[in-house]
Amino acid sequence: xxxxxxxxxPDHDDHEAVPLxxxxxxxxxxxxxxxxxxxxxxxxxxxxxxxxxxxxVLGDLSVNFYPNGLQLCVVALGIAAVIxxxxxxxxxxxxxxxxxxxxxxxxxxxGAVIYMAATxxxxxxxxxxxxxxxxGGWITLIGALLLLAGSLMLVSRxxxxxxxxxxxxxxxxxxxxxxxxxxxxxxxxxxxLEDAVSFALFLLFAGMxxxxxxxxxxxxxxxxVSQKNRQVLMxxxxxxxxLFPFTQGGSDENMSIATQxxxxxxTALGLNIVVGLAxxxxxxxxxxxxxxxxxxAILSNSAFATIGWKPPFIVVVLIGALVSAxxxxxxxxxTLRVSGDYLAIVTLAFGEIFRFTMGNLDGNxxxxxxxxxxxxxxxxxxxxxxxxxxQPHEVFGITLGRFANYYFLLLVIAAFxxxxxxxxxxSRIGRGWVAIREDEKAAEAMGVNVFGLKLFAFAGGAFLxxxxxxxxxxxxxxxxxxxxxxxxxAFLLAAVVLGGMGTVAGVLVGATILKLLPEKLRFIAxxxxxxxxxxxxxxxxxxxxxxxxxxxxxxxxxxxxxxxAQRIEEVHLEEAEAKA
Amino acid sequence: xxxxxxxAPPTGPSxxxxxxxxxxxVTMRFGGxxxxxxxxxxxxxxxxxxxxxxNGAGKTTFFNCLTGLYKPTEGEVRLQGEVLPPKPRAVVVxxxxxxxxxxxxxxxxxxxxxxxxxxxxxTSSMALTSILRGPKFRREEEATRARAQELLEFVGLGNSTExxxxxxxxxxxxxxxxxxxLATDPKLILLDEPTAGMNxxxxxxxxxxxxxxxxxxxxxxxxxxxxxFIFNLCDRVxxxxxxxxxxxxxxxxxxxxxxxxxxxxxxxxxxDEEAPASTTESTEEQQ
Numbered sequence: 001x002x003x004x005x006x007x008x009x010p011d012h013d014d015h016e017a018v019p020l021x022x023x024x025x026x027x028x029x030x031x032x033x034x035x036x037x038x039x040x041x042x043x044x045x046x047x048x049x050x051x052x053x054x055x056x057v058l059g060d061l062s063v064n065f066y067p068n069g070l071q072l073c074v075v076a077l078g079i080a081a082v083i084x085x086x087x088x089x090x091x092x093x094x095x096x097x098x099x100x101x102x103x104x105x106x107x108x109x110x111g112a113v114i115y116m117a118a119t120x121x122x123x124x125x126x127x128x129x130x131x132x133x134x135x136g137g138w139i140t141l142i143g144a145l146l147l148l149a150g151s152l153m154l155v156s157r158x159x160x161x162x163x164x165x166x167x168x169x170x171x172x173x174x175x176x177x178x179x180x181x182x183x184x185x186x187x188x189x190x191x192x193l194e195d196a197v198s199f200a201l202f203l204l205f206a207g208m209x210x211x212x213x214x215x216x217x218x219x220x221x222x223x224x225v226s227q228k229n230r231q232v233l234m235x236x237x238x239x240x241x242x243l244f245p246f247t248q249g250g251s252d253e254n255m256s257i258a259t260q261x262x263x264x265x266x267t268a269l270g271l272n273i274v275v276g277l278a279x280x281x282x283x284x285x286x287x288x289x290x291x292x293x294x295x296x297a298i299l300s301n302s303a304f305a306t307i308g309w310k311p312p313f314i315v316v317v318l319i320g321a322l323v324s325a326x327x328x329x330x331x332x333x334x335t336l337r338v339s340g341d342y343l344a345i346v347t348l349a350f351g352e353i354f355r356f357t358m359g360n361l362d363g364n365x366x367x368x369x370x371x372x373x374x375x376x377x378x379x380x381x382x383x384x385x386x387x388x389x390x391q392p393h394e395v396f397g398i399t400l401g402r403f404a405n406y407y408f409l410l411l412v413i414a415a416f417x418x419x420x421x422x423x424x425x426x427s428r429i430g431r432g433w434v435a436i437r438e439d440e441k442a443a444e445a446m447g448v449n450v451f452g453l454k455l456f457a458f459a460g461g462a463f464l465x466x467x468x469x470x471x472x473x474x475x476x477x478x479x480x481x482x483x484x485x486x487x488x489x490a491f492l493l494a495a496v497v498l499g500g501m502g503t504v505a506g507v508l509v510g511a512t513i514l515k516l517l518p519e520k521l522r523f524i525a526x527x528x529x530x531x532x533x534x535x536x537x538x539x540x541x542x543x544x545x546x547x548x549x550x551x552x553x554x555x556x557x558x559x560x561x562x563x564x565a566q567r568i569e570e571v572h573l574e575e576a577e578a579k580a
Numbered sequence: 581x582x583x584x585x586x587x588a589p590p591t592g593p594s595x596x597x598x599x600x601x602x603x604x605x606v607t608m609r610f611g612g613x614x615x616x617x618x619x620x621x622x623x624x625x626x627x628x629x630x631x632x633x634x635n636g637a638g639k640t641t642f643f644n645c646l647t648g649l650y651k652p653t654e655g656e657v658r659l660q661g662e663v664l665p666p667k668p669r670a671v672v673v674x675x676x677x678x679x680x681x682x683x684x685x686x687x688x689x690x691x692x693x694x695x696x697x698x699x700x701x702x703t704s705s706m707a708l709t710s711i712l713r714g715p716k717f718r719r720e721e722e723a724t725r726a727r728a729q730e731l732l733e734f735v736g737l738g739n740s741t742e743x744x745x746x747x748x749x750x751x752x753x754x755x756x757x758x759x760x761x762l763a764t765d766p767k768l769i770l771l772d773e774p775t776a777g778m779n780x781x782x783x784x785x786x787x788x789x790x791x792x793x794x795x796x797x798x799x800x801x802x803x804x805x806x807x808x809f810i811f812n813l814c815d816r817v818x819x820x821x822x823x824x825x826x827x828x829x830x831x832x833x834x835x836x837x838x839x840x841x842x843x844x845x846x847x848x849x850x851x852d853e854e855a856p857a858s859t860t861e862s863t864e865e866q867q
Contacts, residue, residue: 345673420711427710427717428703428724431689435697438686445647445680446703447672447764456707555744562747569744573689576742 021152026425028155035151036083036105042143043112044078047071049136052123058198061123062134069189070119072197073205074112074140079146080209081108088154098162102154104216109148111208113203116141120160122197162221163574172225173232180233184240188247188476190520191254199520223571228578241411245404246396255403257519262410263472267438268495269417269504270464275493276502276553277425278457279437281344283489284351288462290484292469294358295320297376298369299445304376306369313382317470321378322465325459326355332458336451339440351489359481371579375480382409382474389474408476412472417464418504424460425502429453434552494536502553509547598661599624600768600799601676606645606655608638610825617823618655621767625863628790628800630814630831632807634844638823639803640681643770647671647678660767663853675702677761678770681803683753685864686745691737691756694745695728698763728763735759755789768799775806787813810834819843 026032051061051071059068067075082102087096095101120137124426186206193199213219226233248254271285298307299316311319335346362372370376381390381402389405424430432453435443444450473479491514499510520526539546544557551568558564594731599622616638623629631639644650646657651666658664659674677698686694703724709717732741735755740748745756754774761769771790775783783806790813794800804810810817811831819827819834820842827834834840 338684423711423713424707428700428705428721429707429710430695432700433695434689434693435686435700438688439684441649441668442680442684442686443697445649445668445672445678445684446698446760447669447677448697449669449700460707552688555746565744565747569742569747573742 024152026153031152032150039143039146040078046136046140047074050134051137053132057126078114080087098165099216100159102156104212105151107212111149112144113148116144129426162217162444180236180240196521227575246398252401259403259407259513264515266414266468268492268507268511270461271492272496272507273459277433283344283348286484286488287351287354288465289469291324292320293465293473293479295323296470296473300379302379320470321463321466325463328459328462332455336454355481500548502550506546506548602658606652609653623799628814630810630817631803633820637820672764675767677764677766679757685745690742692741695759695763698760699724731759752865771802
């Protein structure tokens with residue numbers, strides 16, 4: 001395979017930044033590299049010193065030579081910086097042939113400066129005086145500034161395209177395992193952070209580090225690697241998700257957030273079949289989750305359930321899914337003949353009709369099915385044989401509480417939805433969906449059953465949401481109409497759009513961001529709609545394909561970007577070769 | 581790449597009494613405008629029929645009537661004796677495929693995937709089979725892939741199967757469109773200006789390809805503006821003017837008919853006889 005020695009490093013050519021960078025005084029000077037190294041050393045050393053005088057700010061930052069989590073983040077940044085510096089020049093320079101170390105260093109430097117500035121401001125603000133910042137904090141800030149200055153003076157080396165890097169498979173598998181372990185560790189740590197500022201700082205750290213790795217080209221290589229080791233990655237990711245409750249030490253609070261994220265993610269994954277694969281804009285998707293939840297509640301053992309029949313839960317799941325799918329067929333068959341905006345409006349109206357109907361079936365205006373606005377409360381926990389979901393269980397000496405039990409059940413459902421998603425995507429049906437998205441008329445003229453495939457996507461998505469809904473009813477304990485408002489549909493759609501239409505990983509990320517952040521960052525809770533709105537507008541402008549984009553969607557959003565099309569073809573060929 | 585690649589077996593004996601396609605009295609009116617007026621046409625098995633006419637003569641509209649994109653105001657279209665319903669998908673399933681005047685490939689799919697979409701109506705695995713992935717699914721998927729590969733080789737694109745359609749050169753895109761149409765196992769293929777925008781060498785390759793398609797047992801109908809191309813290629817030519825068949829006959833007869841020359845240069849049009857500007861059909865036709 002050819003190894004192109006161009007300076008056209010993939011994905012990360014910042015055309016606008018270059019002229020500004022070139023005007024940087026001392027650019028390319030011999031002092032740049034030592035300066036950055038000194039900065040990185042100070043960064044690490046400073047983090048081992050005390051940052052603040054009082055010991056009750058941002059955890060405890062006051063002890064010398066005993067760094068707490070926030071300080072360890074900076075140590076991690078420093079170590080990453082040293083590795084990239086050695087890759088730029090020194091013993092790791094073979095690594096530097098492939099990775100754009102200078103760009104990565106700039107982002108690490110920038111991240112460290114912002115991180116330290118924010119930390120110092122937070123310490124000063126929370127204790128009331130900037131004097132409370134100990135020398136360690138200042139030393140680390142100076143280190144960060146030196147690192148940034150040094151890295152800005154470094155000139156990027158010519159690198160080879162990491163796409164074509166050939167690595168041994170054991171190295172790749174170890175990388176995947178290490179990365180997944182880091183994700184597990186990071187998630188457990190982040191959820192354990194009590195105060196919002198620490199959490200925000202950790203996000204900043206994670207964001208800047210991944211930005212640096214992106215700029216270096218690590219993710220280009222990881223993309224190929226993960227294609228090559230698909231099974232390992234899937235299995236590993238599932239294992240990480242499975243192990244997560246064991247890291248929480250029985251804390252129900254965090255597990256409650258985690259189950260909510262999982263319900264949200266599972267539903268968003270179902271929506272992704274409709275929106276991401278079939279390309280149908282559905283603004284009333286929450287109604288299908290609601291239909292499942294109502295079925296789950298009505299057929300439960302709740303004293304308020306309106307039907308006397310109590311089938312086993314697995315039957316309830318099937319009925320909920322089927323009722324949802326039938327609703328999907330009923331709403332879909334007349335409306336799927338219209339497309340785009342019209343469909344969006346009809347589905348939006350359907351979502352509202354569902355909510356009002358559920359609020360009115362109280363015996364006064366129709367059959368008493370849902371108890372009207374009061375909903376169905378006191379839904380008992382699930383019981384599989386002798387396994388009671390309401391009771392904590394002890395596994396390997398670790399207590400798993402009520403939410404952990406639901407977490408495992410939801411994990412199974414999410415895995416099922418992912419399974420269906422992937423299999424449908426790589427099949428005759430998936431090809432048909434792509435063809436419909438690309439050119440509906442041409443697809444029809446080539447014999448693709450356009451209407452049938454759209455209807456199937458609609459009903460299939462509804463089926464999966466209905467499944468998740470039946471579990472949600474038991475998890476939430478009560479089902480009321482006002483849980484299924486339009487805003488929830490909008491959030492689901494936002495998760496899909498933000499994360500990346502048509503990808504599993506993207507939607508998982510999107511759902512996590514949208515559900516987790518407001519829980520952890522309580523101080524933005526009042527402004528969350530404004531912030532998410534703003535984020536979506538910015539995404540549409542700068543990255544319409546979402547955070548983790550499917551290649552095809554990326555192409556669709558960039559009609560006339562020929563370089564991108566060439567690039568994606570290269571990636572495709574490389575992946576096809578890797579798979580073979 | 582060989583003639584033995586048979587996209588579909590010819591059906592029925594090749595007699596004029598048993599045409600593949602029989603259109604009778606096809607008329608298409610848009611409000612007060614009659615775009616196609618009482619057109620009769622038949623295509624025999626293994627025949628290449630050309631459809632010519634000045635811009636705005638109604639050629640593409642007639643094509644759209646045949647393939648179900650338009651529902652003709654009057655008249656009927658029969659494929660192998662069966663009346664075709666005016667639905668594009670039903671027409672494809674019945675065995676008539678087409679290409680488009682302005683290329684309509686699935687731009688962000690690879691060449692192979694494009695052709696595999698063409699196999700959609702000849703395959704049957706549905707949701708459950710796709711999710712469970714039984715042996716039937718695997719076999720069908722394998723066969724689809726193999727057939728698509730074979731067709732790409734047939735049209736001469738065997739080396740660019742994994743290229744994105746939008747990255748391919750113009751001439752290759754035209755050929756890919758033909759491969760995609762062939763994937764639907766048609767008895768008859770309609771080509772709407774297959775050489776538009778091609779250079780002489782590509783045009784030569786295109787006519788070779790059309791001969792090979794014919795030799796594999798299909799009937800072909802071609803719309804073209806390039807007279808040399810069409811007279812060299814076709815067994816029979818229809819000249820359409822203002823929605824009506826003006827002349828029908830062998831290329832030689834049509835070529836020497838004074839009315840045809842009149843229609844092209846006599847009407848005071850600024851078009852050139854040999855190759856009238858081919859890319860701009862009237863907007864009404866492109867619907």
